[in-house]
Amino acid sequence: xxxxxxxxxxxxxxxxxxxxxxxxxxxxxxxxPAAPPYNPVASIxxxxxxxxxxxxxxxxxxxxxxxxxxxxxEHAPANDEEWAAVRHSALTVAEGTNLLMMPGRAVAPxxxxxxxxxxxxxxxxxxxxIDKSPSGWNQFARALQDSLQPALAAIDKKDPQxxxxxxxxxxxxxxxxHQVFWYxxxxxxxxxxxx
Amino acid sequence: MKTKMFLxxxxxxxxxxxxxxxxxxxxxxxxxxxxxxxxxxxxxxxxWANPHGWIYMDTKEPGGKVKxxxxxxxxxxxxxxxxLKKADFVDGMTAVVKGYQGKADPGLANGRTLVLKDGRKFxxxxxxxxxxxxxxx
Numbered sequence: 001x002x003x004x005x006x007x008x009x010x011x012x013x014x015x016x017x018x019x020x021x022x023x024x025x026x027x028x029x030x031x032x033p034a035a036p037p038y039n040p041v042a043s044i045x046x047x048x049x050x051x052x053x054x055x056x057x058x059x060x061x062x063x064x065x066x067x068x069x070x071x072x073x074e075h076a077p078a079n080d081e082e083w084a085a086v087r088h089s090a091l092t093v094a095e096g097t098n099l100l101m102m103p104g105r106a107v108a109p110x111x112x113x114x115x116x117x118x119x120x121x122x123x124x125x126x127x128x129x130i131d132k133s134p135s136g137w138n139q140f141a142r143a144l145q146d147s148l149q150p151a152l153a154a155i156d157k158k159d160p161q162x163x164x165x166x167x168x169x170x171x172x173x174x175x176x177x178h179q180v181f182w183y184x185x186x187x188x189x190x191x192x193x194x195x
Numbered sequence: 196m197k198t199k200m201f202l203x204x205x206x207x208x209x210x211x212x213x214x215x216x217x218x219x220x221x222x223x224x225x226x227x228x229x230x231x232x233x234x235x236x237x238x239x240x241x242x243w244a245n246p247h248g249w250i251y252m253d254t255k256e257p258g259g260k261v262k263x264x265x266x267x268x269x270x271x272x273x274x275x276x277x278x279l280k281k282a283d284f285v286d287g288m289t290a291v292v293k294g295y296q297g298k299a300d301p302g303l304a305n306g307r308t309l310v311l312k313d314g315r316k317f318x319x320x321x322x323x324x325x326x327x328x329x330x331x332x
Contacts, residue, residue, distance in 0.1 A: 060244065060245040060246055061244065064242060064243060064244035064245070065242075065243040065244070065281055066240065066241075066242055066243075067240060067241040067242075067243060067281060067284040068239070068240050069239060069240070069286045069287070070284060070285040070286030070287070070288070071286070072281055115220070115224070116220065116221065116223070116224035119221050119223045119224045120220070120221050120224055164245065164271075165272070167245035167246070168245055168246075168270050168271070168272040170245075170246075171245055171246035171270055174219055174246070175219065175246075175322050175323075178219055178221075179322075179323065182221070183220075183221035183223075183224070183323070
C-alpha cells in the first residue's frame, strides 16, 4: 500500500513538473499584422469631391422651396424612383465616410497644394492635423455618418420635411469638421460694419 | 433641327452656369472681407435650401442698367432661428442686403443682414463670416 502511495505521489509530482515546464515555455511570437487587403486609390480631397460632395448635394437638393416672385414652389422626390435615387446618394455618403477613416489615404494628389493659399490649409498642414488627432478626425467622419441616419430614416418614410431637417444637421457636421481640419483660421476681421 | 438643338444646349448651359456652387469653402475663399457692399433692390427669387439659402436680387446701376445678384445666406434653419420666414418673400418686394462681394463672380455676394421694406431686420450670415458685428450676440 505504501509502495502504491509512493508511486502515486511520484506520478503527481512528475505531472506537475510537466505542466510547469509547459506553462513556462515562451509563448510563440505573434505573427506580424497582415497588410490590410484594401488599397486607397483616391486622396481625401478626391473622395470629398467625387463621392461625398456630389452625393450630399443630391440629399440637400432633394427637398427645397423655390420662392419665385412670391410663389412658393416646393421640391421633393415625387415617386419611388426619385426617393430611391436620394437613398442611393445618402447611402453613398454614409459609406463614403468609411473611406475617409481608412488609414494610409493621402490628403490630396501628389504635388497638389491648397485650393485657396493663405485661407484653406495646404495638404501637408491638413495631414499634420489629422496625424495629431486621428481620433478627432475619425469622430467627425463618424458624426457625418451618424448624421445620415435621420436622412435615411426620412427617406424610408418618404417624409420631405424630416429629410429637409436632416439636411441641416448634415451641414452642421460638415462645417464643424471643415473649421478644424480644412480652414481653421479665425474669421477674417474687417473694419467694415455690416450693421 | 441642329439650330434648335444648339439653342437648347445654350439654354441648359446658361442655366447651369448660374446655379450656385454648393461645395463648402471658407468664407474668405469665395468672398472678399474687404469689399463690403450694400444692395438696395428687388428680390425676385429666394431659394430656401440646404446647405445655404440664396436670395436673387435685381439692383439698378447708375446708368439705369439692371444688375442681377446671387446672395448666399445661412442655412434655412438659421434664417428661421432669426425670425425670417418663407412667407416674408412676397412678389415685388424690395429689400436692403448688406454683405460682401464675391471674389470670382461680380454678381455674387455673401449676405450678412437683410432689411425688409417694413423695417424688420434679419441676420442672414453664414458660418465663418467676418467679425463685423452683424451677428446678434
